[in-house]
Amino acid sequence: MPFSLLKLGLKKDGAPPRALPTPTDLKPSYDVVIVGGGGHGLATAYYLARDWGVTDxxxxxxxxxxxxxxxxxxxxxxxxxxxxxxxRFYDASVRLYRDLAHDFDLNLMLSERAQITLAHTDAQMRSMRWRDEVSRHFGIRSDLVGRDELRRLVPFMNLSDDVRFPVLGALVHHPGSIARHDAVAWGYGSGAWKRGVEIHQNTEVTGFGIESANGGRKVTEVHTDRGTVKAGKVIQCVAGMSGEVARMAGIKLPIKTFPLQACVTQPLKRFLDPLVSSAQHHVYMSQTARGEVVIGGGSDPYTRYNTDATLEMKEAWMVGVLEIFPFLAEIKILRQWAGMTDMTPDYSPVMGKSEVKNYYLDAGWGTWGFKATPICGKTNAELIARDETPELIEAFSLERFSTFKLLDDKAATAASH
Ligand SMILES: Cc1cc2nc3c(=O)[nH]c(=O)nc-3n(C[C@H](O)[C@H](O)[C@H](O)COP(=O)(O)OP(=O)(O)OC[C@H]3O[C@@H](n4cnc5c(N)ncnc54)[C@H](O)[C@@H]3O)c2cc1C
Structure with a gap:
């Protein structure tokens, strides 16, 4: 047992040091206000403080x-x-993830075990080959495999022809990983706080003070349910509420909000090492260190600001899950939940400056933004500190919807997350 743990156990008042701040009053003004304390907002605060010395x-x-x-x-x-x-963008994020536990001095349980995307038709094999080649072009380890290799990688997978959608082959993406998501938020949050950033929980942003400036508009204030603060710069990182919060600043985003659900089974003996997804079945799964199988799929088919878990969605996933791993029919689902996701028409994010001066966007993360958390934080911090768009995120600007330079990552995003 480490000595520090023993010392803590024997201490009379025994309370561990706080990982996050006790609540304080809001100051009258800040250089930067970040709306939203999810991974993206906290990572932005962390890199602003760590890399750019911006701590107000x-x-x-x-x-x-x-x-x-x-x-x-x-x-x-x-x-x-x-x-x-x-x-390029997500690869930069995957690389940052590898050093995060060390940066935070916190175990994120990052587990690199490859992600396998199944192909059930010739058209899907062609699309996997395309993605394989783009990955290889950027030096990312990737393989296109047939059934024999799949049998070796996932011995319990049903590779029979006697099913509705027989598996023909798969794309194996070697860097595919999972990490403990709440630890990512804590790591960024406590790292930012230790460097002087204020984190105010239970504080809702209700509007913005916008002034006319040089023929345009400029943000100067943030209204909250705890009062108004002056702000030099503002970034919104509010995922499912992106459209609503942008509207408060007078900005219209091409975003619709859809619920997205997932579930987890009772723990099982380890049978699944890689992450497995199938766009044909619209389902994906992985097994956690605890042995639970995490299962998810595409968004709900209708827009809603709601986090209900539905029987219909669970039934739809299970059709696919049981075709791929029939023995899972014997196990129980422990929990099911949902979040609200902000979907763009081209399944790519909206990042960068907006038409309102000093108001920046981190939106449109839909079903795919957890993996982007570190690189969003890094690039957002640079954007805010320099008021210049980093080259890595130029393609994600809001203007692409008026210049018709859409990105279209739908094929690689849906149901693989
Ligand atoms: C079921 C599900 C599965 C997913 N699976 C994956 C996956 O496997 N891989 C992946 O890469 N991505 C996945 N995603 C998407 C990913 O979780 C998100 O894109 C990502 O977490 C967005 O991070 P964020 O910090 O921008 O948003 P959030 O974590 O949602 O944080 C936004 C915060 O803003 C706050 N907020 C909203 N409005 C206001 C306001 N007015 N004032 C103050 N605060 C406000 C909210 O309370 C919230 O805490 C999944 C999403 C869901 C729902």
Whole structure:
């Protein structure tokens, strides 16, 4: 047992040091206000303080940190997207994840075990080959495999022809990983706080003070349910509420909010090492260190600001799950939950400057933003500190919807997360 743990156990008042701040009053003004205390907001605060020395920062979170999609996702981390802009961006994030536990001095339980995307048709094999080649072009370990190799990688998978959608082959993305999502939020939150950032939980942003400036508009204030603060710069990192919060600043985003659900089974003896997904069945799964199987799929088919878990969605996943792993019919589902996801038409994020001066966007993370948390924090911090868009996120600007430079990562995003 480490000596420090023994000392803590024997101490009379025994309370461990706080990982996060006790609540304080809001100051009258901040250089930077970050709206939303999920992974993206906290990572932005962390890198602003660590890399740019910007510490007069407040993160305003309407609930508790990580209570949004950061604490609800299925933890898939990967970079095998289709567009070169997407692949470069997510690959930079995957690389940052590898050093995070060391940066935070906190075990994130990052587990690199490859992600396998199944192909059930010739068209899907062609699309996997395309993604394989884009990945290889960027130096990312990737393989296109047939059934024999799949049998070796996932021995319990049903590879029979006697099913509705027989598996033909798969894309194996070697860096595919999972990490404990709440630890990512805590790591960024406590790292930012230790460097002087204020984190205000239970503080809802209700509007913005916007002034006319040089023929345009400029943000100067943030209104909250605890009063108004002046702000030099503001970034919104509010996932499922992206459209609503942007509207408060007078900005219209091409975003619709859909619920996204997931579930987890009772723990089982380890049978599944890689993450497995099938766009044909619209389902994906992985097995956690505790042995639970985490299962998810695509978004609900209708827009809603709601986090209900539905029987219909569970039934739809199970059709696919049981075709791939029939023996799972014997096990129980322990929990099912949902988050609200902000979907863009091209399944790519919206990042960068907005039409309102000093108001920045981190939105459109849909079903795929957990993996992007570190690189979002890094690039958002640079954007805010320099008021210049980092090259890595130029393609994700809001203007792409008026210049018709859409990215279209749908094929690589849906149901793989
Ligand atoms: C079921 C599910 C599975 C998913 N699986 C994956 C996956 O496997 N891999 C992956 O990469 N991504 C996945 N995602 C998507 C991913 O979780 C999100 O894209 C990502 O967490 C977004 O992070 P964030 O910090 O932007 O948002 P969030 O974590 O949602 O944080 C936003 C915060 O803003 C706060 N907020 C909102 N409005 C206000 C306001 N007015 N004032 C103050 N605060 C406000 C919210 O309370 C919330 O805490 C999944 C999502 C869901 C729901």
């Amino acid at each position: 920062v407040a993160v305003l979170e309407k609930s508790y940190i990580g209570s949004g999609n950061t604490g609800r996702n299925t933890m898939v981390i990967r970079s095998n997207y289709l567009t070169p802009d997407g692949v």
